[in-house]
Amino acid sequence: MFINLDFESKEPIYVQLIHQIIEGIAKGKIQPGEALPSVRSLAADIGINLHTVNKAYQHLKQEGFILIHRQKGVVVNPEGVPEADDAYRDQLKSKLHPLIAESICRKVSEQEFSELCSQLFTEFNEGKGGK
Structure with missing residues (x-):
């Protein structure tokens, strides 16, 4: 592994x-x-x-x-991971909240934060063979 x-x-x-x-x-x-x-x-x-x-x-x-x-x-899980629901989205929001607050304190712009997120999404999708 x-x-x-x-x-x-x-x-x-x-x-x-x-x-x-x-x-x-x-x-x-x-x-x-x-x-x-x-x-x-x-x-x-x-x-x-x-x-x-x-x-x-x-x-x-x-x-x-x-x-x-x-x-x-x-x-x-052979059926795949359960899809995001409202509870998951609420949990995601609560996890992002302190990251965004700290980013603002450290003068990371909204655009830069969004670009970092986009880069990570791209990385994961490329690792999955573009799926």
């Missing part, structure tokens, strides 16, 4: 793991229905506590990115 954690980062390991798995799905590196490593296996492979992996997997399950089966193990 393509997981690359920064153990020196202020961002918790489980959050980094969540972000990297979601990024893998977004870029098409991990396909719907594809199996992910077991909690124990992934923890051993990247040298972290299995409770950290379990916490990340539980969050991803709760958000609809993965399914956890007793027999099949961990798989990316």
Whole structure:
């Protein structure tokens, strides 16, 4: 797997793991229905506590990115990630709120912020093969 954690980062390991798995799905590196490593296996492979992996997997399950089966193990949701609804859009807005506030404080213009977002969307779409 393509997981690359920064153990020196202020961002918790489980959050980094969540972000990297979601990024893998977004870029098409991990396909719907594809199996992910077991909690124990992934923890051993990247040298972290299995409770950290379990916490990340539980969050991803709760958000609809993965399914956890007793027999099949961990798989990316075969039906794909649930589409954005009003609750997701509200959550997105609350996450963007402090980023925009800090950007304004740091004199990042609305245009520059929008361009950064566009660049990231392009990056993800290119990583997915232009889909």
